[in-house]
Amino acid sequence: MLDHLLNPTVKDATQFIGRYKSSRVIVIYGQVEATYSGRAAAQLRLMPRLIITKPDGVLMVHEGYREKPVIWNPPGSQLFVSVDGDVLVLRSIRYSPREYVTIRIHKVYMVSSMEIGLTEDFKVIGTEKDVVDAIMANPSLVEDGFKVLSREYETMVGSIDILGEDKLGNLVVVEVKRGEASPEAVHQLKRYVEYIKGKNPGRGVRGILVATGISTSAYRYLKDYGLEFRRYTHANIINYT
């Protein structure tokens, strides 16, 4: 199930990788230099690093710190293994946009591989969708008397999370953020409100930002624009998901 080679020859390592690269996750500890070129470009000098490949084409070069790889190609890339003298060479091509990663491994300390699956039904709880779902099920989470007219209402300037109506008959644009609302979210809401106002002359239009919190600067914009904020907590929505 788990296969590995310690201090393999270049030839053995090449064979190992060739055998498993399209069906398994492969982990390589090695003395590595690497380059990336495409939309941008970067270069890494020789140093011990960790290489990971996955059967979907993922290629990552990890260093000793940080969560993200320092150089990578995403799923859908194609991996080629070859030998250049004493150096094991991995080349990865991403096709759209065109991006190249070349890894030269001067010394392989270990290469290992195991078949690893994918959690098909993986689900994160507490996403924006969950919040919108909860509001759809219980509109009063926005405010008393709120009625939903439409979800994901498409406009020329983007799609509105929820378009509704308050108890006085005003149109209400609701923008939902799953976390701390940023100024960008306020600008977004303002755009929607202006669009709806333009489409419904003479009718009252309000904008409500629903989020777990809001930054001070975002709150300032919000007030300047005459928009409103409604805080929710996980506890508010958990009963409706």
Next chain:
Amino acid sequence: MLDHLLNPTVKDATQFIGRYKSSRVIVIYGQVEATYSGRAAAQLRLMPRLIITKPDGVLMVHEGYREKPVIWNPPGSQLFVSVDGDVLVLRSIRYSPREYVTIRIHKVYMVSSMEIGLTEDFKVIGTEKDVVDAIMANPSLVEDGFKVLSREYETMVGSIDILGEDKLGNLVVVEVKRGEASPEAVHQLKRYVEYIKGKNPGRGVRGILVATGISTSAYRYLKDYGLEFRRYTHANIINYT
């Protein structure tokens, strides 16, 4: 330099991880279940997976596909190792925001570790900063006769990449994007232009979006708003970085 254990006992694996967790990268192949809770929540049932820890506190649970870990905690988190019967337990705490990852490893196929450094002077070429640098060095990249007045000009609605003046004395707001410009970039530029117009009544104010390309919808907004687009290619700027 490289250390590893094959099919270790829980006790040995625990010792191994405890010994290296604050100084080295550790890779574990194992039969794993995991939970995450914090701003959101998620759960993984027992399955073979790949665990990686780094001395800066990074903890990642990788599956057989995708570039990103399915569950993780970022740098700055703290890792605790313990044993629960026959199960190796990794608990990770991120402090701000408070988030918990718990990994239960029912079978360790292999645990390995190596000291890996960090490329201190790592530099990506072709970022937005590079483009702005190039314009600062050669303002005519924006247009003939363009003069820079200020970089990162701070306004109430965000910071303007470059504020300048054209040969006719109009103020020019320049927004730089390193890739394909999205509608969001156009809205951003529009905000800045409106702000500058408000601050400089009676003065001509233009807005120019500088990017390698622009999406069709973004271009429509741009034209609607009376803004301008200036394409650049990597070749344009490479001489000035």
Next chain:
DNA sequence: CGTGCCAGGTGCCCT
């Protein structure tokens, strides 16, 4: 396949 947008985004720089 591009287009749009959320994400537990992460990382970087600044206050």
Next chain:
DNA sequence: AGGGCACTTGGCACG
């Protein structure tokens, strides 16, 4: 520590 923003953003759903 928190704010603001770029990112080779990645990932997903949808036209």
